[in-house]
Amino acid sequence: MPITISTTEKFNECTSKGNCIIDFYADWCRPCQMIAPVYEGLSKEYPDVQFYKVNVDELDEVASKYEIRSIPAFVTFKDGALQKTVFGASKDNIKQLLTTLT
Template identity: 40%
Template structure:
């Protein structure tokens, strides 16, 4: 519970979305300062919202996943409901991310 799952490939991502009806995927890079700043907040959100599953994709290690979802800036959070893209939040904006998770739960 509250774990943020590392997603390594397109197949891994498909499986993650197939098994989790409410999901948030954090597209990040190790060299990205804002990504590092928001990472603890993402973990907090994962702990506080057990019904939403959180995943993360290192865009440098899993370029094909980032390309599939047309991610061009980091961090980018894509919210999914029943495997379909529900919302996209670009940037390390904790308030917007919290708001997105709340909308996802409604």
């Protein structure tokens, strides 16, 4: 199950080690709401990847740092290094992104 990150410090800690994917979302975003159960399901399919969520309205400085201009956006990190970013609510695109981590 994805873990919601609520502070910049926690974001930095979570992305500093291992493989992870971040779902940048907002509560008011309908496509974000539609992809949420898919994202949760993928977290069970990829147990070696940590799944996180970041609300762009609460952590706008993190969203700005990673140039999140539209949501949903999915960003992958490997051992602290930014790997790739995809925008939009597409399960296939998220799965393709996850294959770069495994």
